[in-house]
Amino acid sequence: MANIRINTGGKILAAVLAIAALGFVGWKLLPKKDAVKDSKVIPKIDGKETKTAASADDGKSTPGIDRPIKVAIVTWGGYAGGILANNGFAANKESIFWKEYGIEVELKVIDDYAASRDAFKKGGDNGGVDIMWGTVDSYALEYPEIKALNPQAFMQYDWSRGGDAIAVTKEIKEVADLKGKRVAVAEATPSHYFALYLLSQANMKTGDVNFVFTASAIEAAALFRTGKVDAAVSWSPDVYQAAEAREGGHILASTKDATALIADIFISRGDFADKHPELLAKFLLGWFDGVEKVNAKPASVYDLMVAGFEGIKKEDAKGMIEDVKLPSYAENLAFFEVTGDQLRGYDDIYNESVTIWRSLGKISGKTVAEATRTPKYLNAIRVEAEKRFGKVEAKEATKEFAFDFNEKKKPKESILTKRISIFFPSGKFELDGNAKTVLDDAAALAQTFGSAGMRVTGNTDSKGNAAKNQTLSQKRAQAVVDYVIQKHGFPKDKFIVVGAGSKNPVADNNTKEGRQQNRRTDFEIVR
DSSP states (O other): OOOOOOOHHHHHHHHHHHHHHHHHHHHHHSOOTTSOOTTOEEEEETTEEEESSOOOTTOOSSTTTTSOEEEEEOSOGGGHHHHHHTTSSSOOTTSHHHHHHSOOEEEEEOOSHHHHHHHHHHOGGGTSOSEEEEEHHHHHHHHHHHGGGOOEEEEEEEEESSSEEEEEOTTOOSGGGGTTOEEEEETTSHHHHHHHHHHHHTTOOGGGSEEEEESSHHHHHHHHHTTSSSEEEEETTHHHHHHHHSTTOEEEEETTTSTTSOEEEEEEOHHHHHHOHHHHHHHHHHHHHHHHHHHHOGGGGHHHHHHHSTTOOHHHHHHHHHTEEOOOHHHHHHHTTSSSOOTTOHHHHHHHHHHHHHHTTSOOSOOOGGGGBOOHHHHHTHHHHHHHHOOOOOOOGGGSSOOOOOTTTSOOOEEEEEEEOOOOOTTOOOOOHHHHHHHHHHHHHHHHTTTSEEEEEEEOOSOSOHHHHHHHHHHHHHHHHHHHHHHHOOOGGGEEEEEEETSSOSSOTTSHHHHHHHSOEEEEEEO
């Protein structure tokens, strides 16, 4: 081989080229700014291992679909976590979703209910959406119609905490006072469900009130504001403004009291979930990332909400977030009962809603709640989620609120009274097995009205000594409260225990049937 002499300039050039080549190789091996490292793996979904990383080295959109994941939402504060994670509403690469999880997300505001459902039926590949919003109660109503799409509820994004309420006239003090009154509500909506739930818990029937059905919740509030109805079930801010507009008008009850009643959820099309399970897993991680940040600093999302929601000012954005609770990853596991049985979990609310809608003839048949939801994506991300958001610990939802009730200092006003017959042996106050089963109903009511107190009043018939009856009724009420606290973990301060003896009969003590009705326990929701 002939000797080839390289001059000094050539040596420098060769060195530069060698360094450049090494740099190029290093660049190819380093993780890209817009993607999570490929080494991060989510546990198996349906027996298949999936990665959290995007393989979108070319900088294109979401791998596997080469477009954003499309999500239908409405003008509502419950999406704050996702809005922050997405850095707004439009798909973009400055979002947590892209930078941390390698997906693009488009949040599409579709306030028209029917239009949002049409978009879901079309699907994301055909100009529609892959995921739609819903509430558990409304999903129970609409599931039969969309069952062919194999929809799956896979995430809870908020609890309504004041966003829904019932405005009433000054003479209406509790739910029982609604009897015979005109109540405006948008039929077959969460507002309607709210009204029906209140009636059922107050031992009332649908026919006890005169419903005035409207096209929307906003219209229902307008009817109350103009004095055309006695009550209206609507949402914030319209319902509160309507209450203020009527002399003596006030809010009878809201989801600030009924904290575990209206649960907002995301529902995925079955075909999208089946083809792209890893995308739902990444979507969950990104959303919960945003939730953590908003819960820590709510003001961080105000400007994004103002920019994306039509007609919203910063103070409106603040109020919208105050009207909801954004559940964390751990709270989602509890809601879908992955980490233990809940009094007010997804299945409980779904089944309760099915019962209510069936009683009105709105749906026929009965779909098992388990067939309409899946916790598998929440389960799949657990290892990664616990790294990012902290270890999941068993936390009783019943202990979320603090109470300071003192009946003697200031008697609390009642929102509704639920009467339950609990049978005790004569002269005894110990609970038997049947009584305990009945009391689980009362515990569910206490859980629903999470931030409100519960007054438990024991009553007897008129037989026997009045003083002894009063003492016995107090002991029976206390036994009831002790059981509910012990089994369901409620704080002791949530309850006010009263022994009324035979002072408050609801039936004729001269008949056997009447005396039986009078031997009851009253559960009052108070605030």
